[in-house]
Amino acid sequence: MESVVHDIDAERLGEIIGQQVEAFTGALSLQRIQGGQSNPTYVVEAGEKRYVLRRKPSGPLLPSAHAIEREFRVMRALGASDVPVPCVRLLCEEPAVLGSAFYLMDFVDGRILDDQTLPGMSAGQRRSHYAELNRVLARLHAQKPKDLGLEDYGRAGGYVQRQLDRWVRQYRASETDRIETMELLIAWLVERVPAQKSTSVVHGDYRLDNVVWHEQEPRIVAVLDWELSTLGDPLVDFAYHCMTWHLELGTHRTLAGVDLDPLGIPDEAAYVAMYAENTGREVDTVLANWPFYMAFNMFRLAAIQQGVARRQLDGNAANDRARDVANRVAATAEAGWKQTLRC
Secondary structure (H helix, E strand, O other): OEOOOOOOOHHHHHHHHHHHOOOOOOOEEEEEEOOOOOOOEEEEEEOOEEEEEEEOOOOOOOOOOOOHHHHHHHHHHHOOOOOOOOOEEEEEOOHHHHOOOEEEEEOOOOEOOOOOOOOOOOHHHHHHHHHHHHHHHHHHHHOOHHHHOOOOOOOOOOHHHHHHHHHHHHHHHHOOOOOHHHHHHHHHHHOOOOOOOOOEEEOOOOOHHHEEEOOOOOOEEEEOOOOOOEEEOHHHHHHHHHHHHOOOEOOEOOOOOOOOHHHOOOOHHHHHHHHHHHHOOOHHHHHOOHHHHHHHHHHHHHHHHHHHHHHHHOOOOOOOOHHHHHOOHHHHHHHHHHHHOOO
């Protein structure tokens, strides 16, 4: 590893860790992790200890985007719960220290799985991994925000309306070309926002490759990437997670169009039933507004992808695959529009 990566001052970071986290001997090194599209992420080796540093990108940013402070707060609050999260160590909101606000957390050893079909596993192993994904999200949705000290982490009720307003603004702020399907989708969603039945902490980007798996067991040891978390509608959060059954994402392998039965992976209906059982809800309650939730989540994903496109044009994208993501905006919007036809 190199001692300096891009514009991070490794010597200054070493001083901060030694003074505010834990003293160490030996050199400090950093390595940039490729893969995330939003906040640049680094593995930090300080003596015998390993940490992960997440920072805001440098340069102009969209309002309310890259909320690393919220990531830090929610993981700290969940640290004593039965939702597995990394131990967070330090938050620095002063950009002048390392060039942008950042936080530091422990590195969690384990597996990151990015192919939703889980190649190389038996049917039973795949079933167990998906059951664990479902269980952990249900445990998150069971947490009471007040018990976590997160009662002010968002507002109760009106989650979809606020999210819709926010992501329309974000999309307009980063729009590069007019996409007619996106315009139709926005108009359809605005007219059909359903009432919210419950409020919980929602992750906002819960998926297979945003968790760390135990090295041998089908067990999640850490849930990562809490940037989009807030108080919201748990069923919308669950529907986002279920987009993998519907949406192709370029080189990112999803479950769309896959013959699941021989793989041992539950289909969407079985997975919804599993979530209903894990949360004590009726299946019909989960599915009552399912096409809307799916269409909304695909719209939101398209808006996020458009933000990546804008940063790519501004020369400020978080990794080299940003251009590929930008090219998927129209396809994601089209998939969302198809969901509206299920109503």
